[in-house]
Amino acid sequence: MIKLLLVLFLVTSIYASDSKKASGIFNLIVKEITKKENSSVYLHKGIESIEKYPGNLKIVTECKDADIIILSTTRDIPKECNKKLLFGSRYSHLKNPNVIGAFFWQKGRPNILFYQKRLNTHHIKLNSSFNRYIEE
Amino acid sequence: MKLLILMLMLFSITNAQEIDSLLNEYETDSELSNKTKDESAGNLIVYTRDDLERMQAESLQDVLKSLRLFAYTENRMGQPDILNQDPMIYYSSSIRVYLDETELLTAMTGSGLILFGNMELDFIDHIEVYQGFPSFDFGIEPATVVIRLYSKTAEHDEGGRVKATLATNGKNKQNVYYTNIEDGVSYFIYANRTDDIKDTYEHQGQTLRRDTKTNRFYGSVGVENHTFNFHVMKSDGDAFMGAYIGNIPENTFKKNMFVNLSTSSKFMDDTLALNFSYIKTKNKVSYAYDAGKAPYFLPGTTSYLQEQEESSFTASLKKEWKLDTHTVSVGTQYRYKDFDMDNIEINSLVIPTNQAYDREDIYSLFIQDLISLNENNLVTLSVMDQEYIRNNNMKNQNTLQLRLGYIYTNREWVSKTFISSQQFATEPYMAMQNPDLEEQTYTSILQEVSYQTSQTLSKVILGYGINDKMIVDDGSGVRNSDITSALHLIIAEFTLHFSQKDKLELQANYWSFESPLEGGDDTEHHSYVARMLNSVSDFDIFNELVVHQGYSNTDTGYDYSAGVKYQVNKDFHINIKGENIFDTGLEADYMNQVIPYSSSNDSVYVPVTERRFTLGMEYLF
Numbered sequence: 243m244i245k246l247l248l249v250l251f252l253v254t255s256i257y258a259s260d261s262k263k264a265s266g267i268f269n270l271i272v273k274e275i276t277k278k279e280n281s282s283v284y285l286h287k288g289i290e291s292i293e294k295y296p297g298n299l300k301i302v303t304e305c306k307d308a309d310i311i312i313l314s315t316t317r318d319i320p321k322e323c324n325k326k327l328l329f330g331s332r333y334s335h336l337k338n339p340n341v342i343g344a345f346f347w348q349k350g351r352p353n354i355l356f357y358q359k360r361l362n363t364h365h366i367k368l369n370s371s372f373n374r375y376i377e378e
Numbered sequence: 379m380k381l382l383i384l385m386l387m388l389f390s391i392t393n394a395q396e397i398d399s400l401l402n403e404y405e406t407d408s409e410l411s412n413k414t415k416d417e418s419a420g421n422l423i424v425y426t427r428d429d430l431e432r433m434q435a436e437s438l439q440d441v442l443k444s445l446r447l448f449a450y451t452e453n454r455m456g457q458p459d460i461l462n463q464d465p466m467i468y469y470s471s472s473i474r475v476y477l478d479e480t481e482l483l484t485a486m487t488g489s490g491l492i493l494f495g496n497m498e499l500d501f502i503d504h505i506e507v508y509q510g511f512p513s514f515d516f517g518i519e520p521a522t523v524v525i526r527l528y529s530k531t532a533e534h535d536e537g538g539r540v541k542a543t544l545a546t547n548g549k550n551k552q553n554v555y556y557t558n559i560e561d562g563v564s565y566f567i568y569a570n571r572t573d574d575i576k577d578t579y580e581h582q583g584q585t586l587r588r589d590t591k592t593n594r595f596y597g598s599v600g601v602e603n604h605t606f607n608f609h610v611m612k613s614d615g616d617a618f619m620g621a622y623i624g625n626i627p628e629n630t631f632k633k634n635m636f637v638n639l640s641t642s643s644k645f646m647d648d649t650l651a652l653n654f655s656y657i658k659t660k661n662k663v664s665y666a667y668d669a670g671k672a673p674y675f676l677p678g679t680t681s682y683l684q685e686q687e688e689s690s691f692t693a694s695l696k697k698e699w700k701l702d703t704h705t706v707s708v709g710t711q712y713r714y715k716d717f718d719m720d721n722i723e724i725n726s727l728v729i730p731t732n733q734a735y736d737r738e739d740i741y742s743l744f745i746q747d748l749i750s751l752n753e754n755n756l757v758t759l760s761v762m763d764q765e766y767i768r769n770n771n772m773k774n775q776n777t778l779q780l781r782l783g784y785i786y787t788n789r790e791w792v793s794k795t796f797i798s799s800q801q802f803a804t805e806p807y808m809a810m811q812n813p814d815l816e817e818q819t820y821t822s823i824l825q826e827v828s829y830q831t832s833q834t835l836s837k838v839i840l841g842y843g844i845n846d847k848m849i850v851d852d853g854s855g856v857r858n859s860d861i862t863s864a865l866h867l868i869i870a871e872f873t874l875h876f877s878q879k880d881k882l883e884l885q886a887n888y889w890s891f892e893s894p895l896e897g898g899d900d901t902e903h904h905s906y907v908a909r910m911l912n913s914v915s916d917f918d919i920f921n922e923l924v925v926h927q928g929y930s931n932t933d934t935g936y937d938y939s940a941g942v943k944y945q946v947n948k949d950f951h952i953n954i955k956g957e958n959i960f961d962t963g964l965e966a967d968y969m970n971q972v973i974p975y976s977s978s979n980d981s982v983y984v985p986v987t988e989r990r991f992t993l994g995m996e997y998l999f
Contacts, residue, residue, distance in 0.1 A: 263404040270397055332536050334558075347534045348948065348998060350427040350503060352404050354397070355948065371397055377948070 264291035284308035411504040420512030425505040432918040434941040439496040456588040456618040458495020472522040479642035485688035485715035488805035501568040510824040511798040514744040514762040518711035532557040532564040543994035548575040564600040584626040590615030609638040624674025627665040635660040661686040685721040705748040713740040735772035758783035777801035794826040819846040839869040848894040859894035879913035918943040926964040935964025961989040
């Protein structure tokens with residue numbers, strides 16, 4: 243039986259649920275970008291939710307082995323990473339023109355945003371289900 | 379081929395639902411309120427970030443006006459006071475307001491509600507209201523209601539926002555915030571200016587005004603488990619009818635300055651919390667009376683000025699241990715308060731006063747044990763004690779609070795029972811008027827039962843309480859009542875989530891309260907709330923009806939408010955909101971002459987929430 247009291251009075255499970263869902267969203271986005279079931283990702287400066295719950299993502303330790311780079315900051319990105327697909331975890335990461343999109347919090351709500359021109363540069367066509375998350 | 383297209387379409391729809399639904403679920407699970415609320419701490423009401431955004435809650439008043447059991451109102455000086463209108467008695471001192479880990483305190487009244495009850499909410503993420511004599515681990519002193527406001531965080535609001543609103547009566551507000559995390563350091567800075575313009579009211583040849591201009595700055599910096607906060611608020615405006623009965627001032631003015639520095643730290647896997655807070659407040663109030671129209675107790679007065687200075691320092695340390703089925707919390711707290719209200723001028727002459735005392739030291743200790751009997755049953759036992767030490771031979775006070783709670787839960791049902799007996803010390807504001815006032819004692823039993831399904835939440839709360847030695851003002855001065863006043867309450871609530879982003883909330887509340895004044899009228903107050911929140915595409919729609927019946931013997935008030943918020947794009951939002959749209963909302967009855975009571979036409983009826991239409995715009999950057 244589920245320990246309902248613990249669910250009510252402890253927050254540990256809530257944090258876990260948060261991270262799992264965040265990682266699930268990253269998984270879905272990465273799969274859509276790379277068109278691969280099991281993509282290799284390099285986490286620049288770490289993304290806690292993916293590190294805890296990688297799902298179908300394979301975390302690699304060098305950019306050259308990655309299909310996509312997920313950023314926790316746009317600072318100090320290794321040069322070899324710039325040749326790869328960059329995906330942000332904060333709205334401000336989109337200021338970097340090499341970042342094709344981001345999954346971030348804004349105004350207390352989680353958001354996904356891609357820029358069409360940047361997707362075109364990398365010849366990426368997302369499924370129409372992502373249309374509402376693409377801006378010109 | 380057709381089959382292939384059909385399959386692709388189906389896949390596309392499923393995928394769209396998947397990503398949209400995942401985002402919605404992630405938003406709900408990640409609400410900051412999920413991480414801060416404490417169901418065992420009392421009868422809890424949560425206004426999540428999503429609720430506040432979609433309700434277009436611009437100020438705390440917008441939330442408190444539909445709070446179960448109470449009705450937001452303001453006293454004769456235009457100051458928020460949920461329970462009462464008489465400025466000689468501040469009944470809301472047991473309603474404690476917190477901003478993050480810091481109590482927004484005014485040393486004199488004991489509650490920050492008087493300064494913050496209608497504070498703008500543009501920097502607030504979510505609100506928790508704990509009713510029914512909540513848990514002792516919130517603060518140093520006992521409370522009947524705890525209102526916890528949590529500021530926005532860099533994690534959920536990275537970047538900046540500018541916002542401006544303009545209302546039909548001229549009320550306008552502008553604010554900006556910016557928040558970010560860099561290298562493990564998070565910060566939040568916020569500045570606001572509100573020009574709250576309200577209607578004027580003619581009475582006995584004078585014009586009553588209650589406009590207020592407020593400026594606020596709030597900043598916080600967080601590093602690992604340490605947070606530093608800085609909060610400054612400055613407001614000035616009208617004092618409506620003024621504090622004194624008898625005649626209406628020709629002109630009024632009030633000014634408040636509030637400065638708060640606070641820190642909060644957590645150690646040992648967040649089981650040890652250490653908080654410090656320093657608050658400095660300066661208040662000024664002045665009235666000008668026409669010649670021959672002085673207040674009842676101040677004959678001959680044509681001008682009245684009073685300045686007050688208050689400061690407080692609070693240090694609290696709380697440690698929690700998890701021992702098998704017990705979660706034991708022990709907290710010790712210290713607070714000093716000093717206050718100077720000696721500066722009074724009447725007709726420009728300094729009036730010698732004899733302030734009974736000007737310093738109070740409060741020492742507090744609490745122990746709480748949460749005992750998990752099994753997976754479904756929890757018992758909570760709490761004891762708290764305060765020692766109030768006052769200078770100038772003023773009588774010290776010792777107050778004790780006891781609380782016993784039992785919580786049962788299974789998949790659908792939750793039952794909470796709380797029995798408490800709490801003594802409340804006399805706040806300086808009241809003790810100055812009568813140094814012999816004794817502790818008030820509130821004893822209560824509350825039973826809450828709720829039933830939850832995937833789409834509904836139904837809740838019933840029953841309560842009974844007795845209040846001893848309540849402070850009353852019968853015209854001859856403030857004193858402890860000899861009458862034990864009984865309180866009964868019944869609350870029924872129903873929430874229907876008819877889709878993930880659409881919900882209907884219904885509330886029916888009844889409470890009766892025996893007057894602590896001999897021959898006084900008992901109160902029977904009914905209130906009903908219907909609120910619907912809907913989201914359609916990029917529109918958030920809000921509808922709310924708040925009905926108050928029997929409150930303070932005024933006519934039944936029907937306050938219908940509605941609003942629409944439109945997300946033009948990710949960075950730009952506009953909203954329009956109408957409050958008390960039909961101008962039939964609750965009115966407060968302010969009487970000029972109380973002693974001797976003159977006649978019924980001495981009353982001024984003023985809407986608690988004035989009819990107003992507001993247009994707002996916000997830009998994110």
